[in-house]
Amino acid sequence: MTQIDPAKLTADLIRCPSVTPEEGGALQLLGAMLEEAGFSVQRADKAEVSNLVARWGDKAHPKTFGFNGHTDVVPVGDEAAWTVDPFGAEIKDGVLYGRGATDMKSGVAAFVAAAIDLVTETPPDGAILITVTGDEEGPALHGTTAILEHMEQEGEKMSVCLVGEPTCPETMGDMIKIGRRGSMTAWFTFRGKQGHSAYPHRARNPLPAMAKLMDLMASHQLDTGTAHFDASTVAVVTMDTGNAATNVIPAECTSAVNIRFNDAHSGESLTEWMQDLVQQVTDETGIVIEMAVKVSGESFITPPGELSDLVSRAVVAETGVTPELSTTGGTSDARFIKSHCSVVEFGLVGKTMHQVDENVPVEQIHQLKAVYSRVLKDYFA
Structure with a gap:
């Protein structure tokens, strides 16, 4: 044949x-x-x-x-x-x-x-x-x-x-x-109070909270690698307000991170880590933060x-x-x-x-x- x-x-x-x-x-x-x-x-x-x-x-x-x-x-x-x-x-x-x-x-x-x-x-x-x-x-x-x-x-x-x-x-x-490696994405919504940028005390700006949370995540070293894997990574993939006005403090903004992780972690353990950071930033800023997570696959x-x-x-x-x-x-x-x-x-x-x-x-x-x-x-x- x-x-x-x-x-x-x-x-x-x-x-x-x-x-x-x-x-x-x-x-x-x-x-x-x-x-x-x-x-x-x-x-x-x-x-x-x-x-x-x-x-x-x-x-x-x-x-x-x-x-x-x-x-x-x-x-x-x-x-x-x-x-x-x-x-x-x-x-x-x-x-x-x-x-x-x-x-x-x-x-x-x-x-x-x-x-x-x-x-x-x-x-x-x-x-x-x-x-x-x-x-x-x-x-x-x-x-x-x-x-x-x-x-x-x-x-x-x-x-x-x-x-x-x-x-x-x-x-x-x-x-x-x-x-x-495992892969997961987390989406965050930050809710504050809209106001005039000349009177910031009358508003509650969600943007500093977003910047603080994203910096905490992006600057954190999850690990240095394991026997068969490179180091895990956290990448900030989007930060959005939809606000085109420079004299308005927005009421809401959103961001997302993608994490590629090795066998030192699981989707569950990383979700708990992010939840702790969310609570930390909420306590510091008073901004309400909602988080949604999708784990595409474990390592x-x-x-x-x-x-x-x-x-x-x-x-x-x-x-x-x-x-x-x-x-x-x-x-x-x-x-x-x-x-x-x-x-x-x-x-x-x-x-x-x-x-x-x-x-x-x-x-x-x-x-x-x-x-x-x-x-x-x-x-x-």
Whole structure:
């Protein structure tokens, strides 16, 4: 049987305009390919989000290798700034262009191609489970979480999982993600009393309270890092009054911070820390402060061991590069999978993801398939 060309499959997926939460035909394309190769394909759609779960092999087999990825993409932005059709999948000088070329239709294409080739050429003693969501770039409320809910209902289980997100910062093969920092955002509303700026004693200005609280948070060192994580960070991301008049003290202002935290903290412990600071500033200023918090994901780590060693050996063999085991970067759907099984991430160089003229060298897509193919063969050896 002819092997699946991962670059061609990436191009076919790019031509599916799957901007979150639109499916765009991407999962239909993958589902048909996987069914033809002998996979049992189900949809785990929830709300307006489309999700796919495909299994090859016995559901009860204790050795099931899982892949996870997403076919949804971010909006193209200013289409006039693109030099190519964002959904045209044009190849120029060995480089494939299009929204999702890097993040992460190439990753999905590579692991689907590797899995189909393996089960059709040398069927393993084990099982493969492929999960693909259409809600990773959006709110992520009904994507991989819905897939895991569906798996639990159907008695599906992955022994280990490899997420195909772009992980390499500079060179193909230079980084594997073995964990991720936690992420949370807090929004603050400061309520005072409006008045004339010439008579500040008749008003209650919320702006100094906002400045004081934001300074306390931004200047505080949460930690200096842990064994596998860099130091946690607090970033003030917005401070707003909506006040255009220079002779008016506003009654209300708002601000927000984003915290990326390591395994020395939890969303709960950081919420308590912020609540203490809010109370401190309230006591000092008399300004009423309301706080709302959203924890996007807790920090997690898959300790270096069998899974990271398996992927590292494959990366070295296919790229000649020894990967760094890292927890840097933003969040990914691995934050949901970590509660199901051991999970690591490996994928392409991510320099152009989310950018105008997003692109990937065709050679890298073939290298990525080769890495995934070796991972599967070694896992089932």
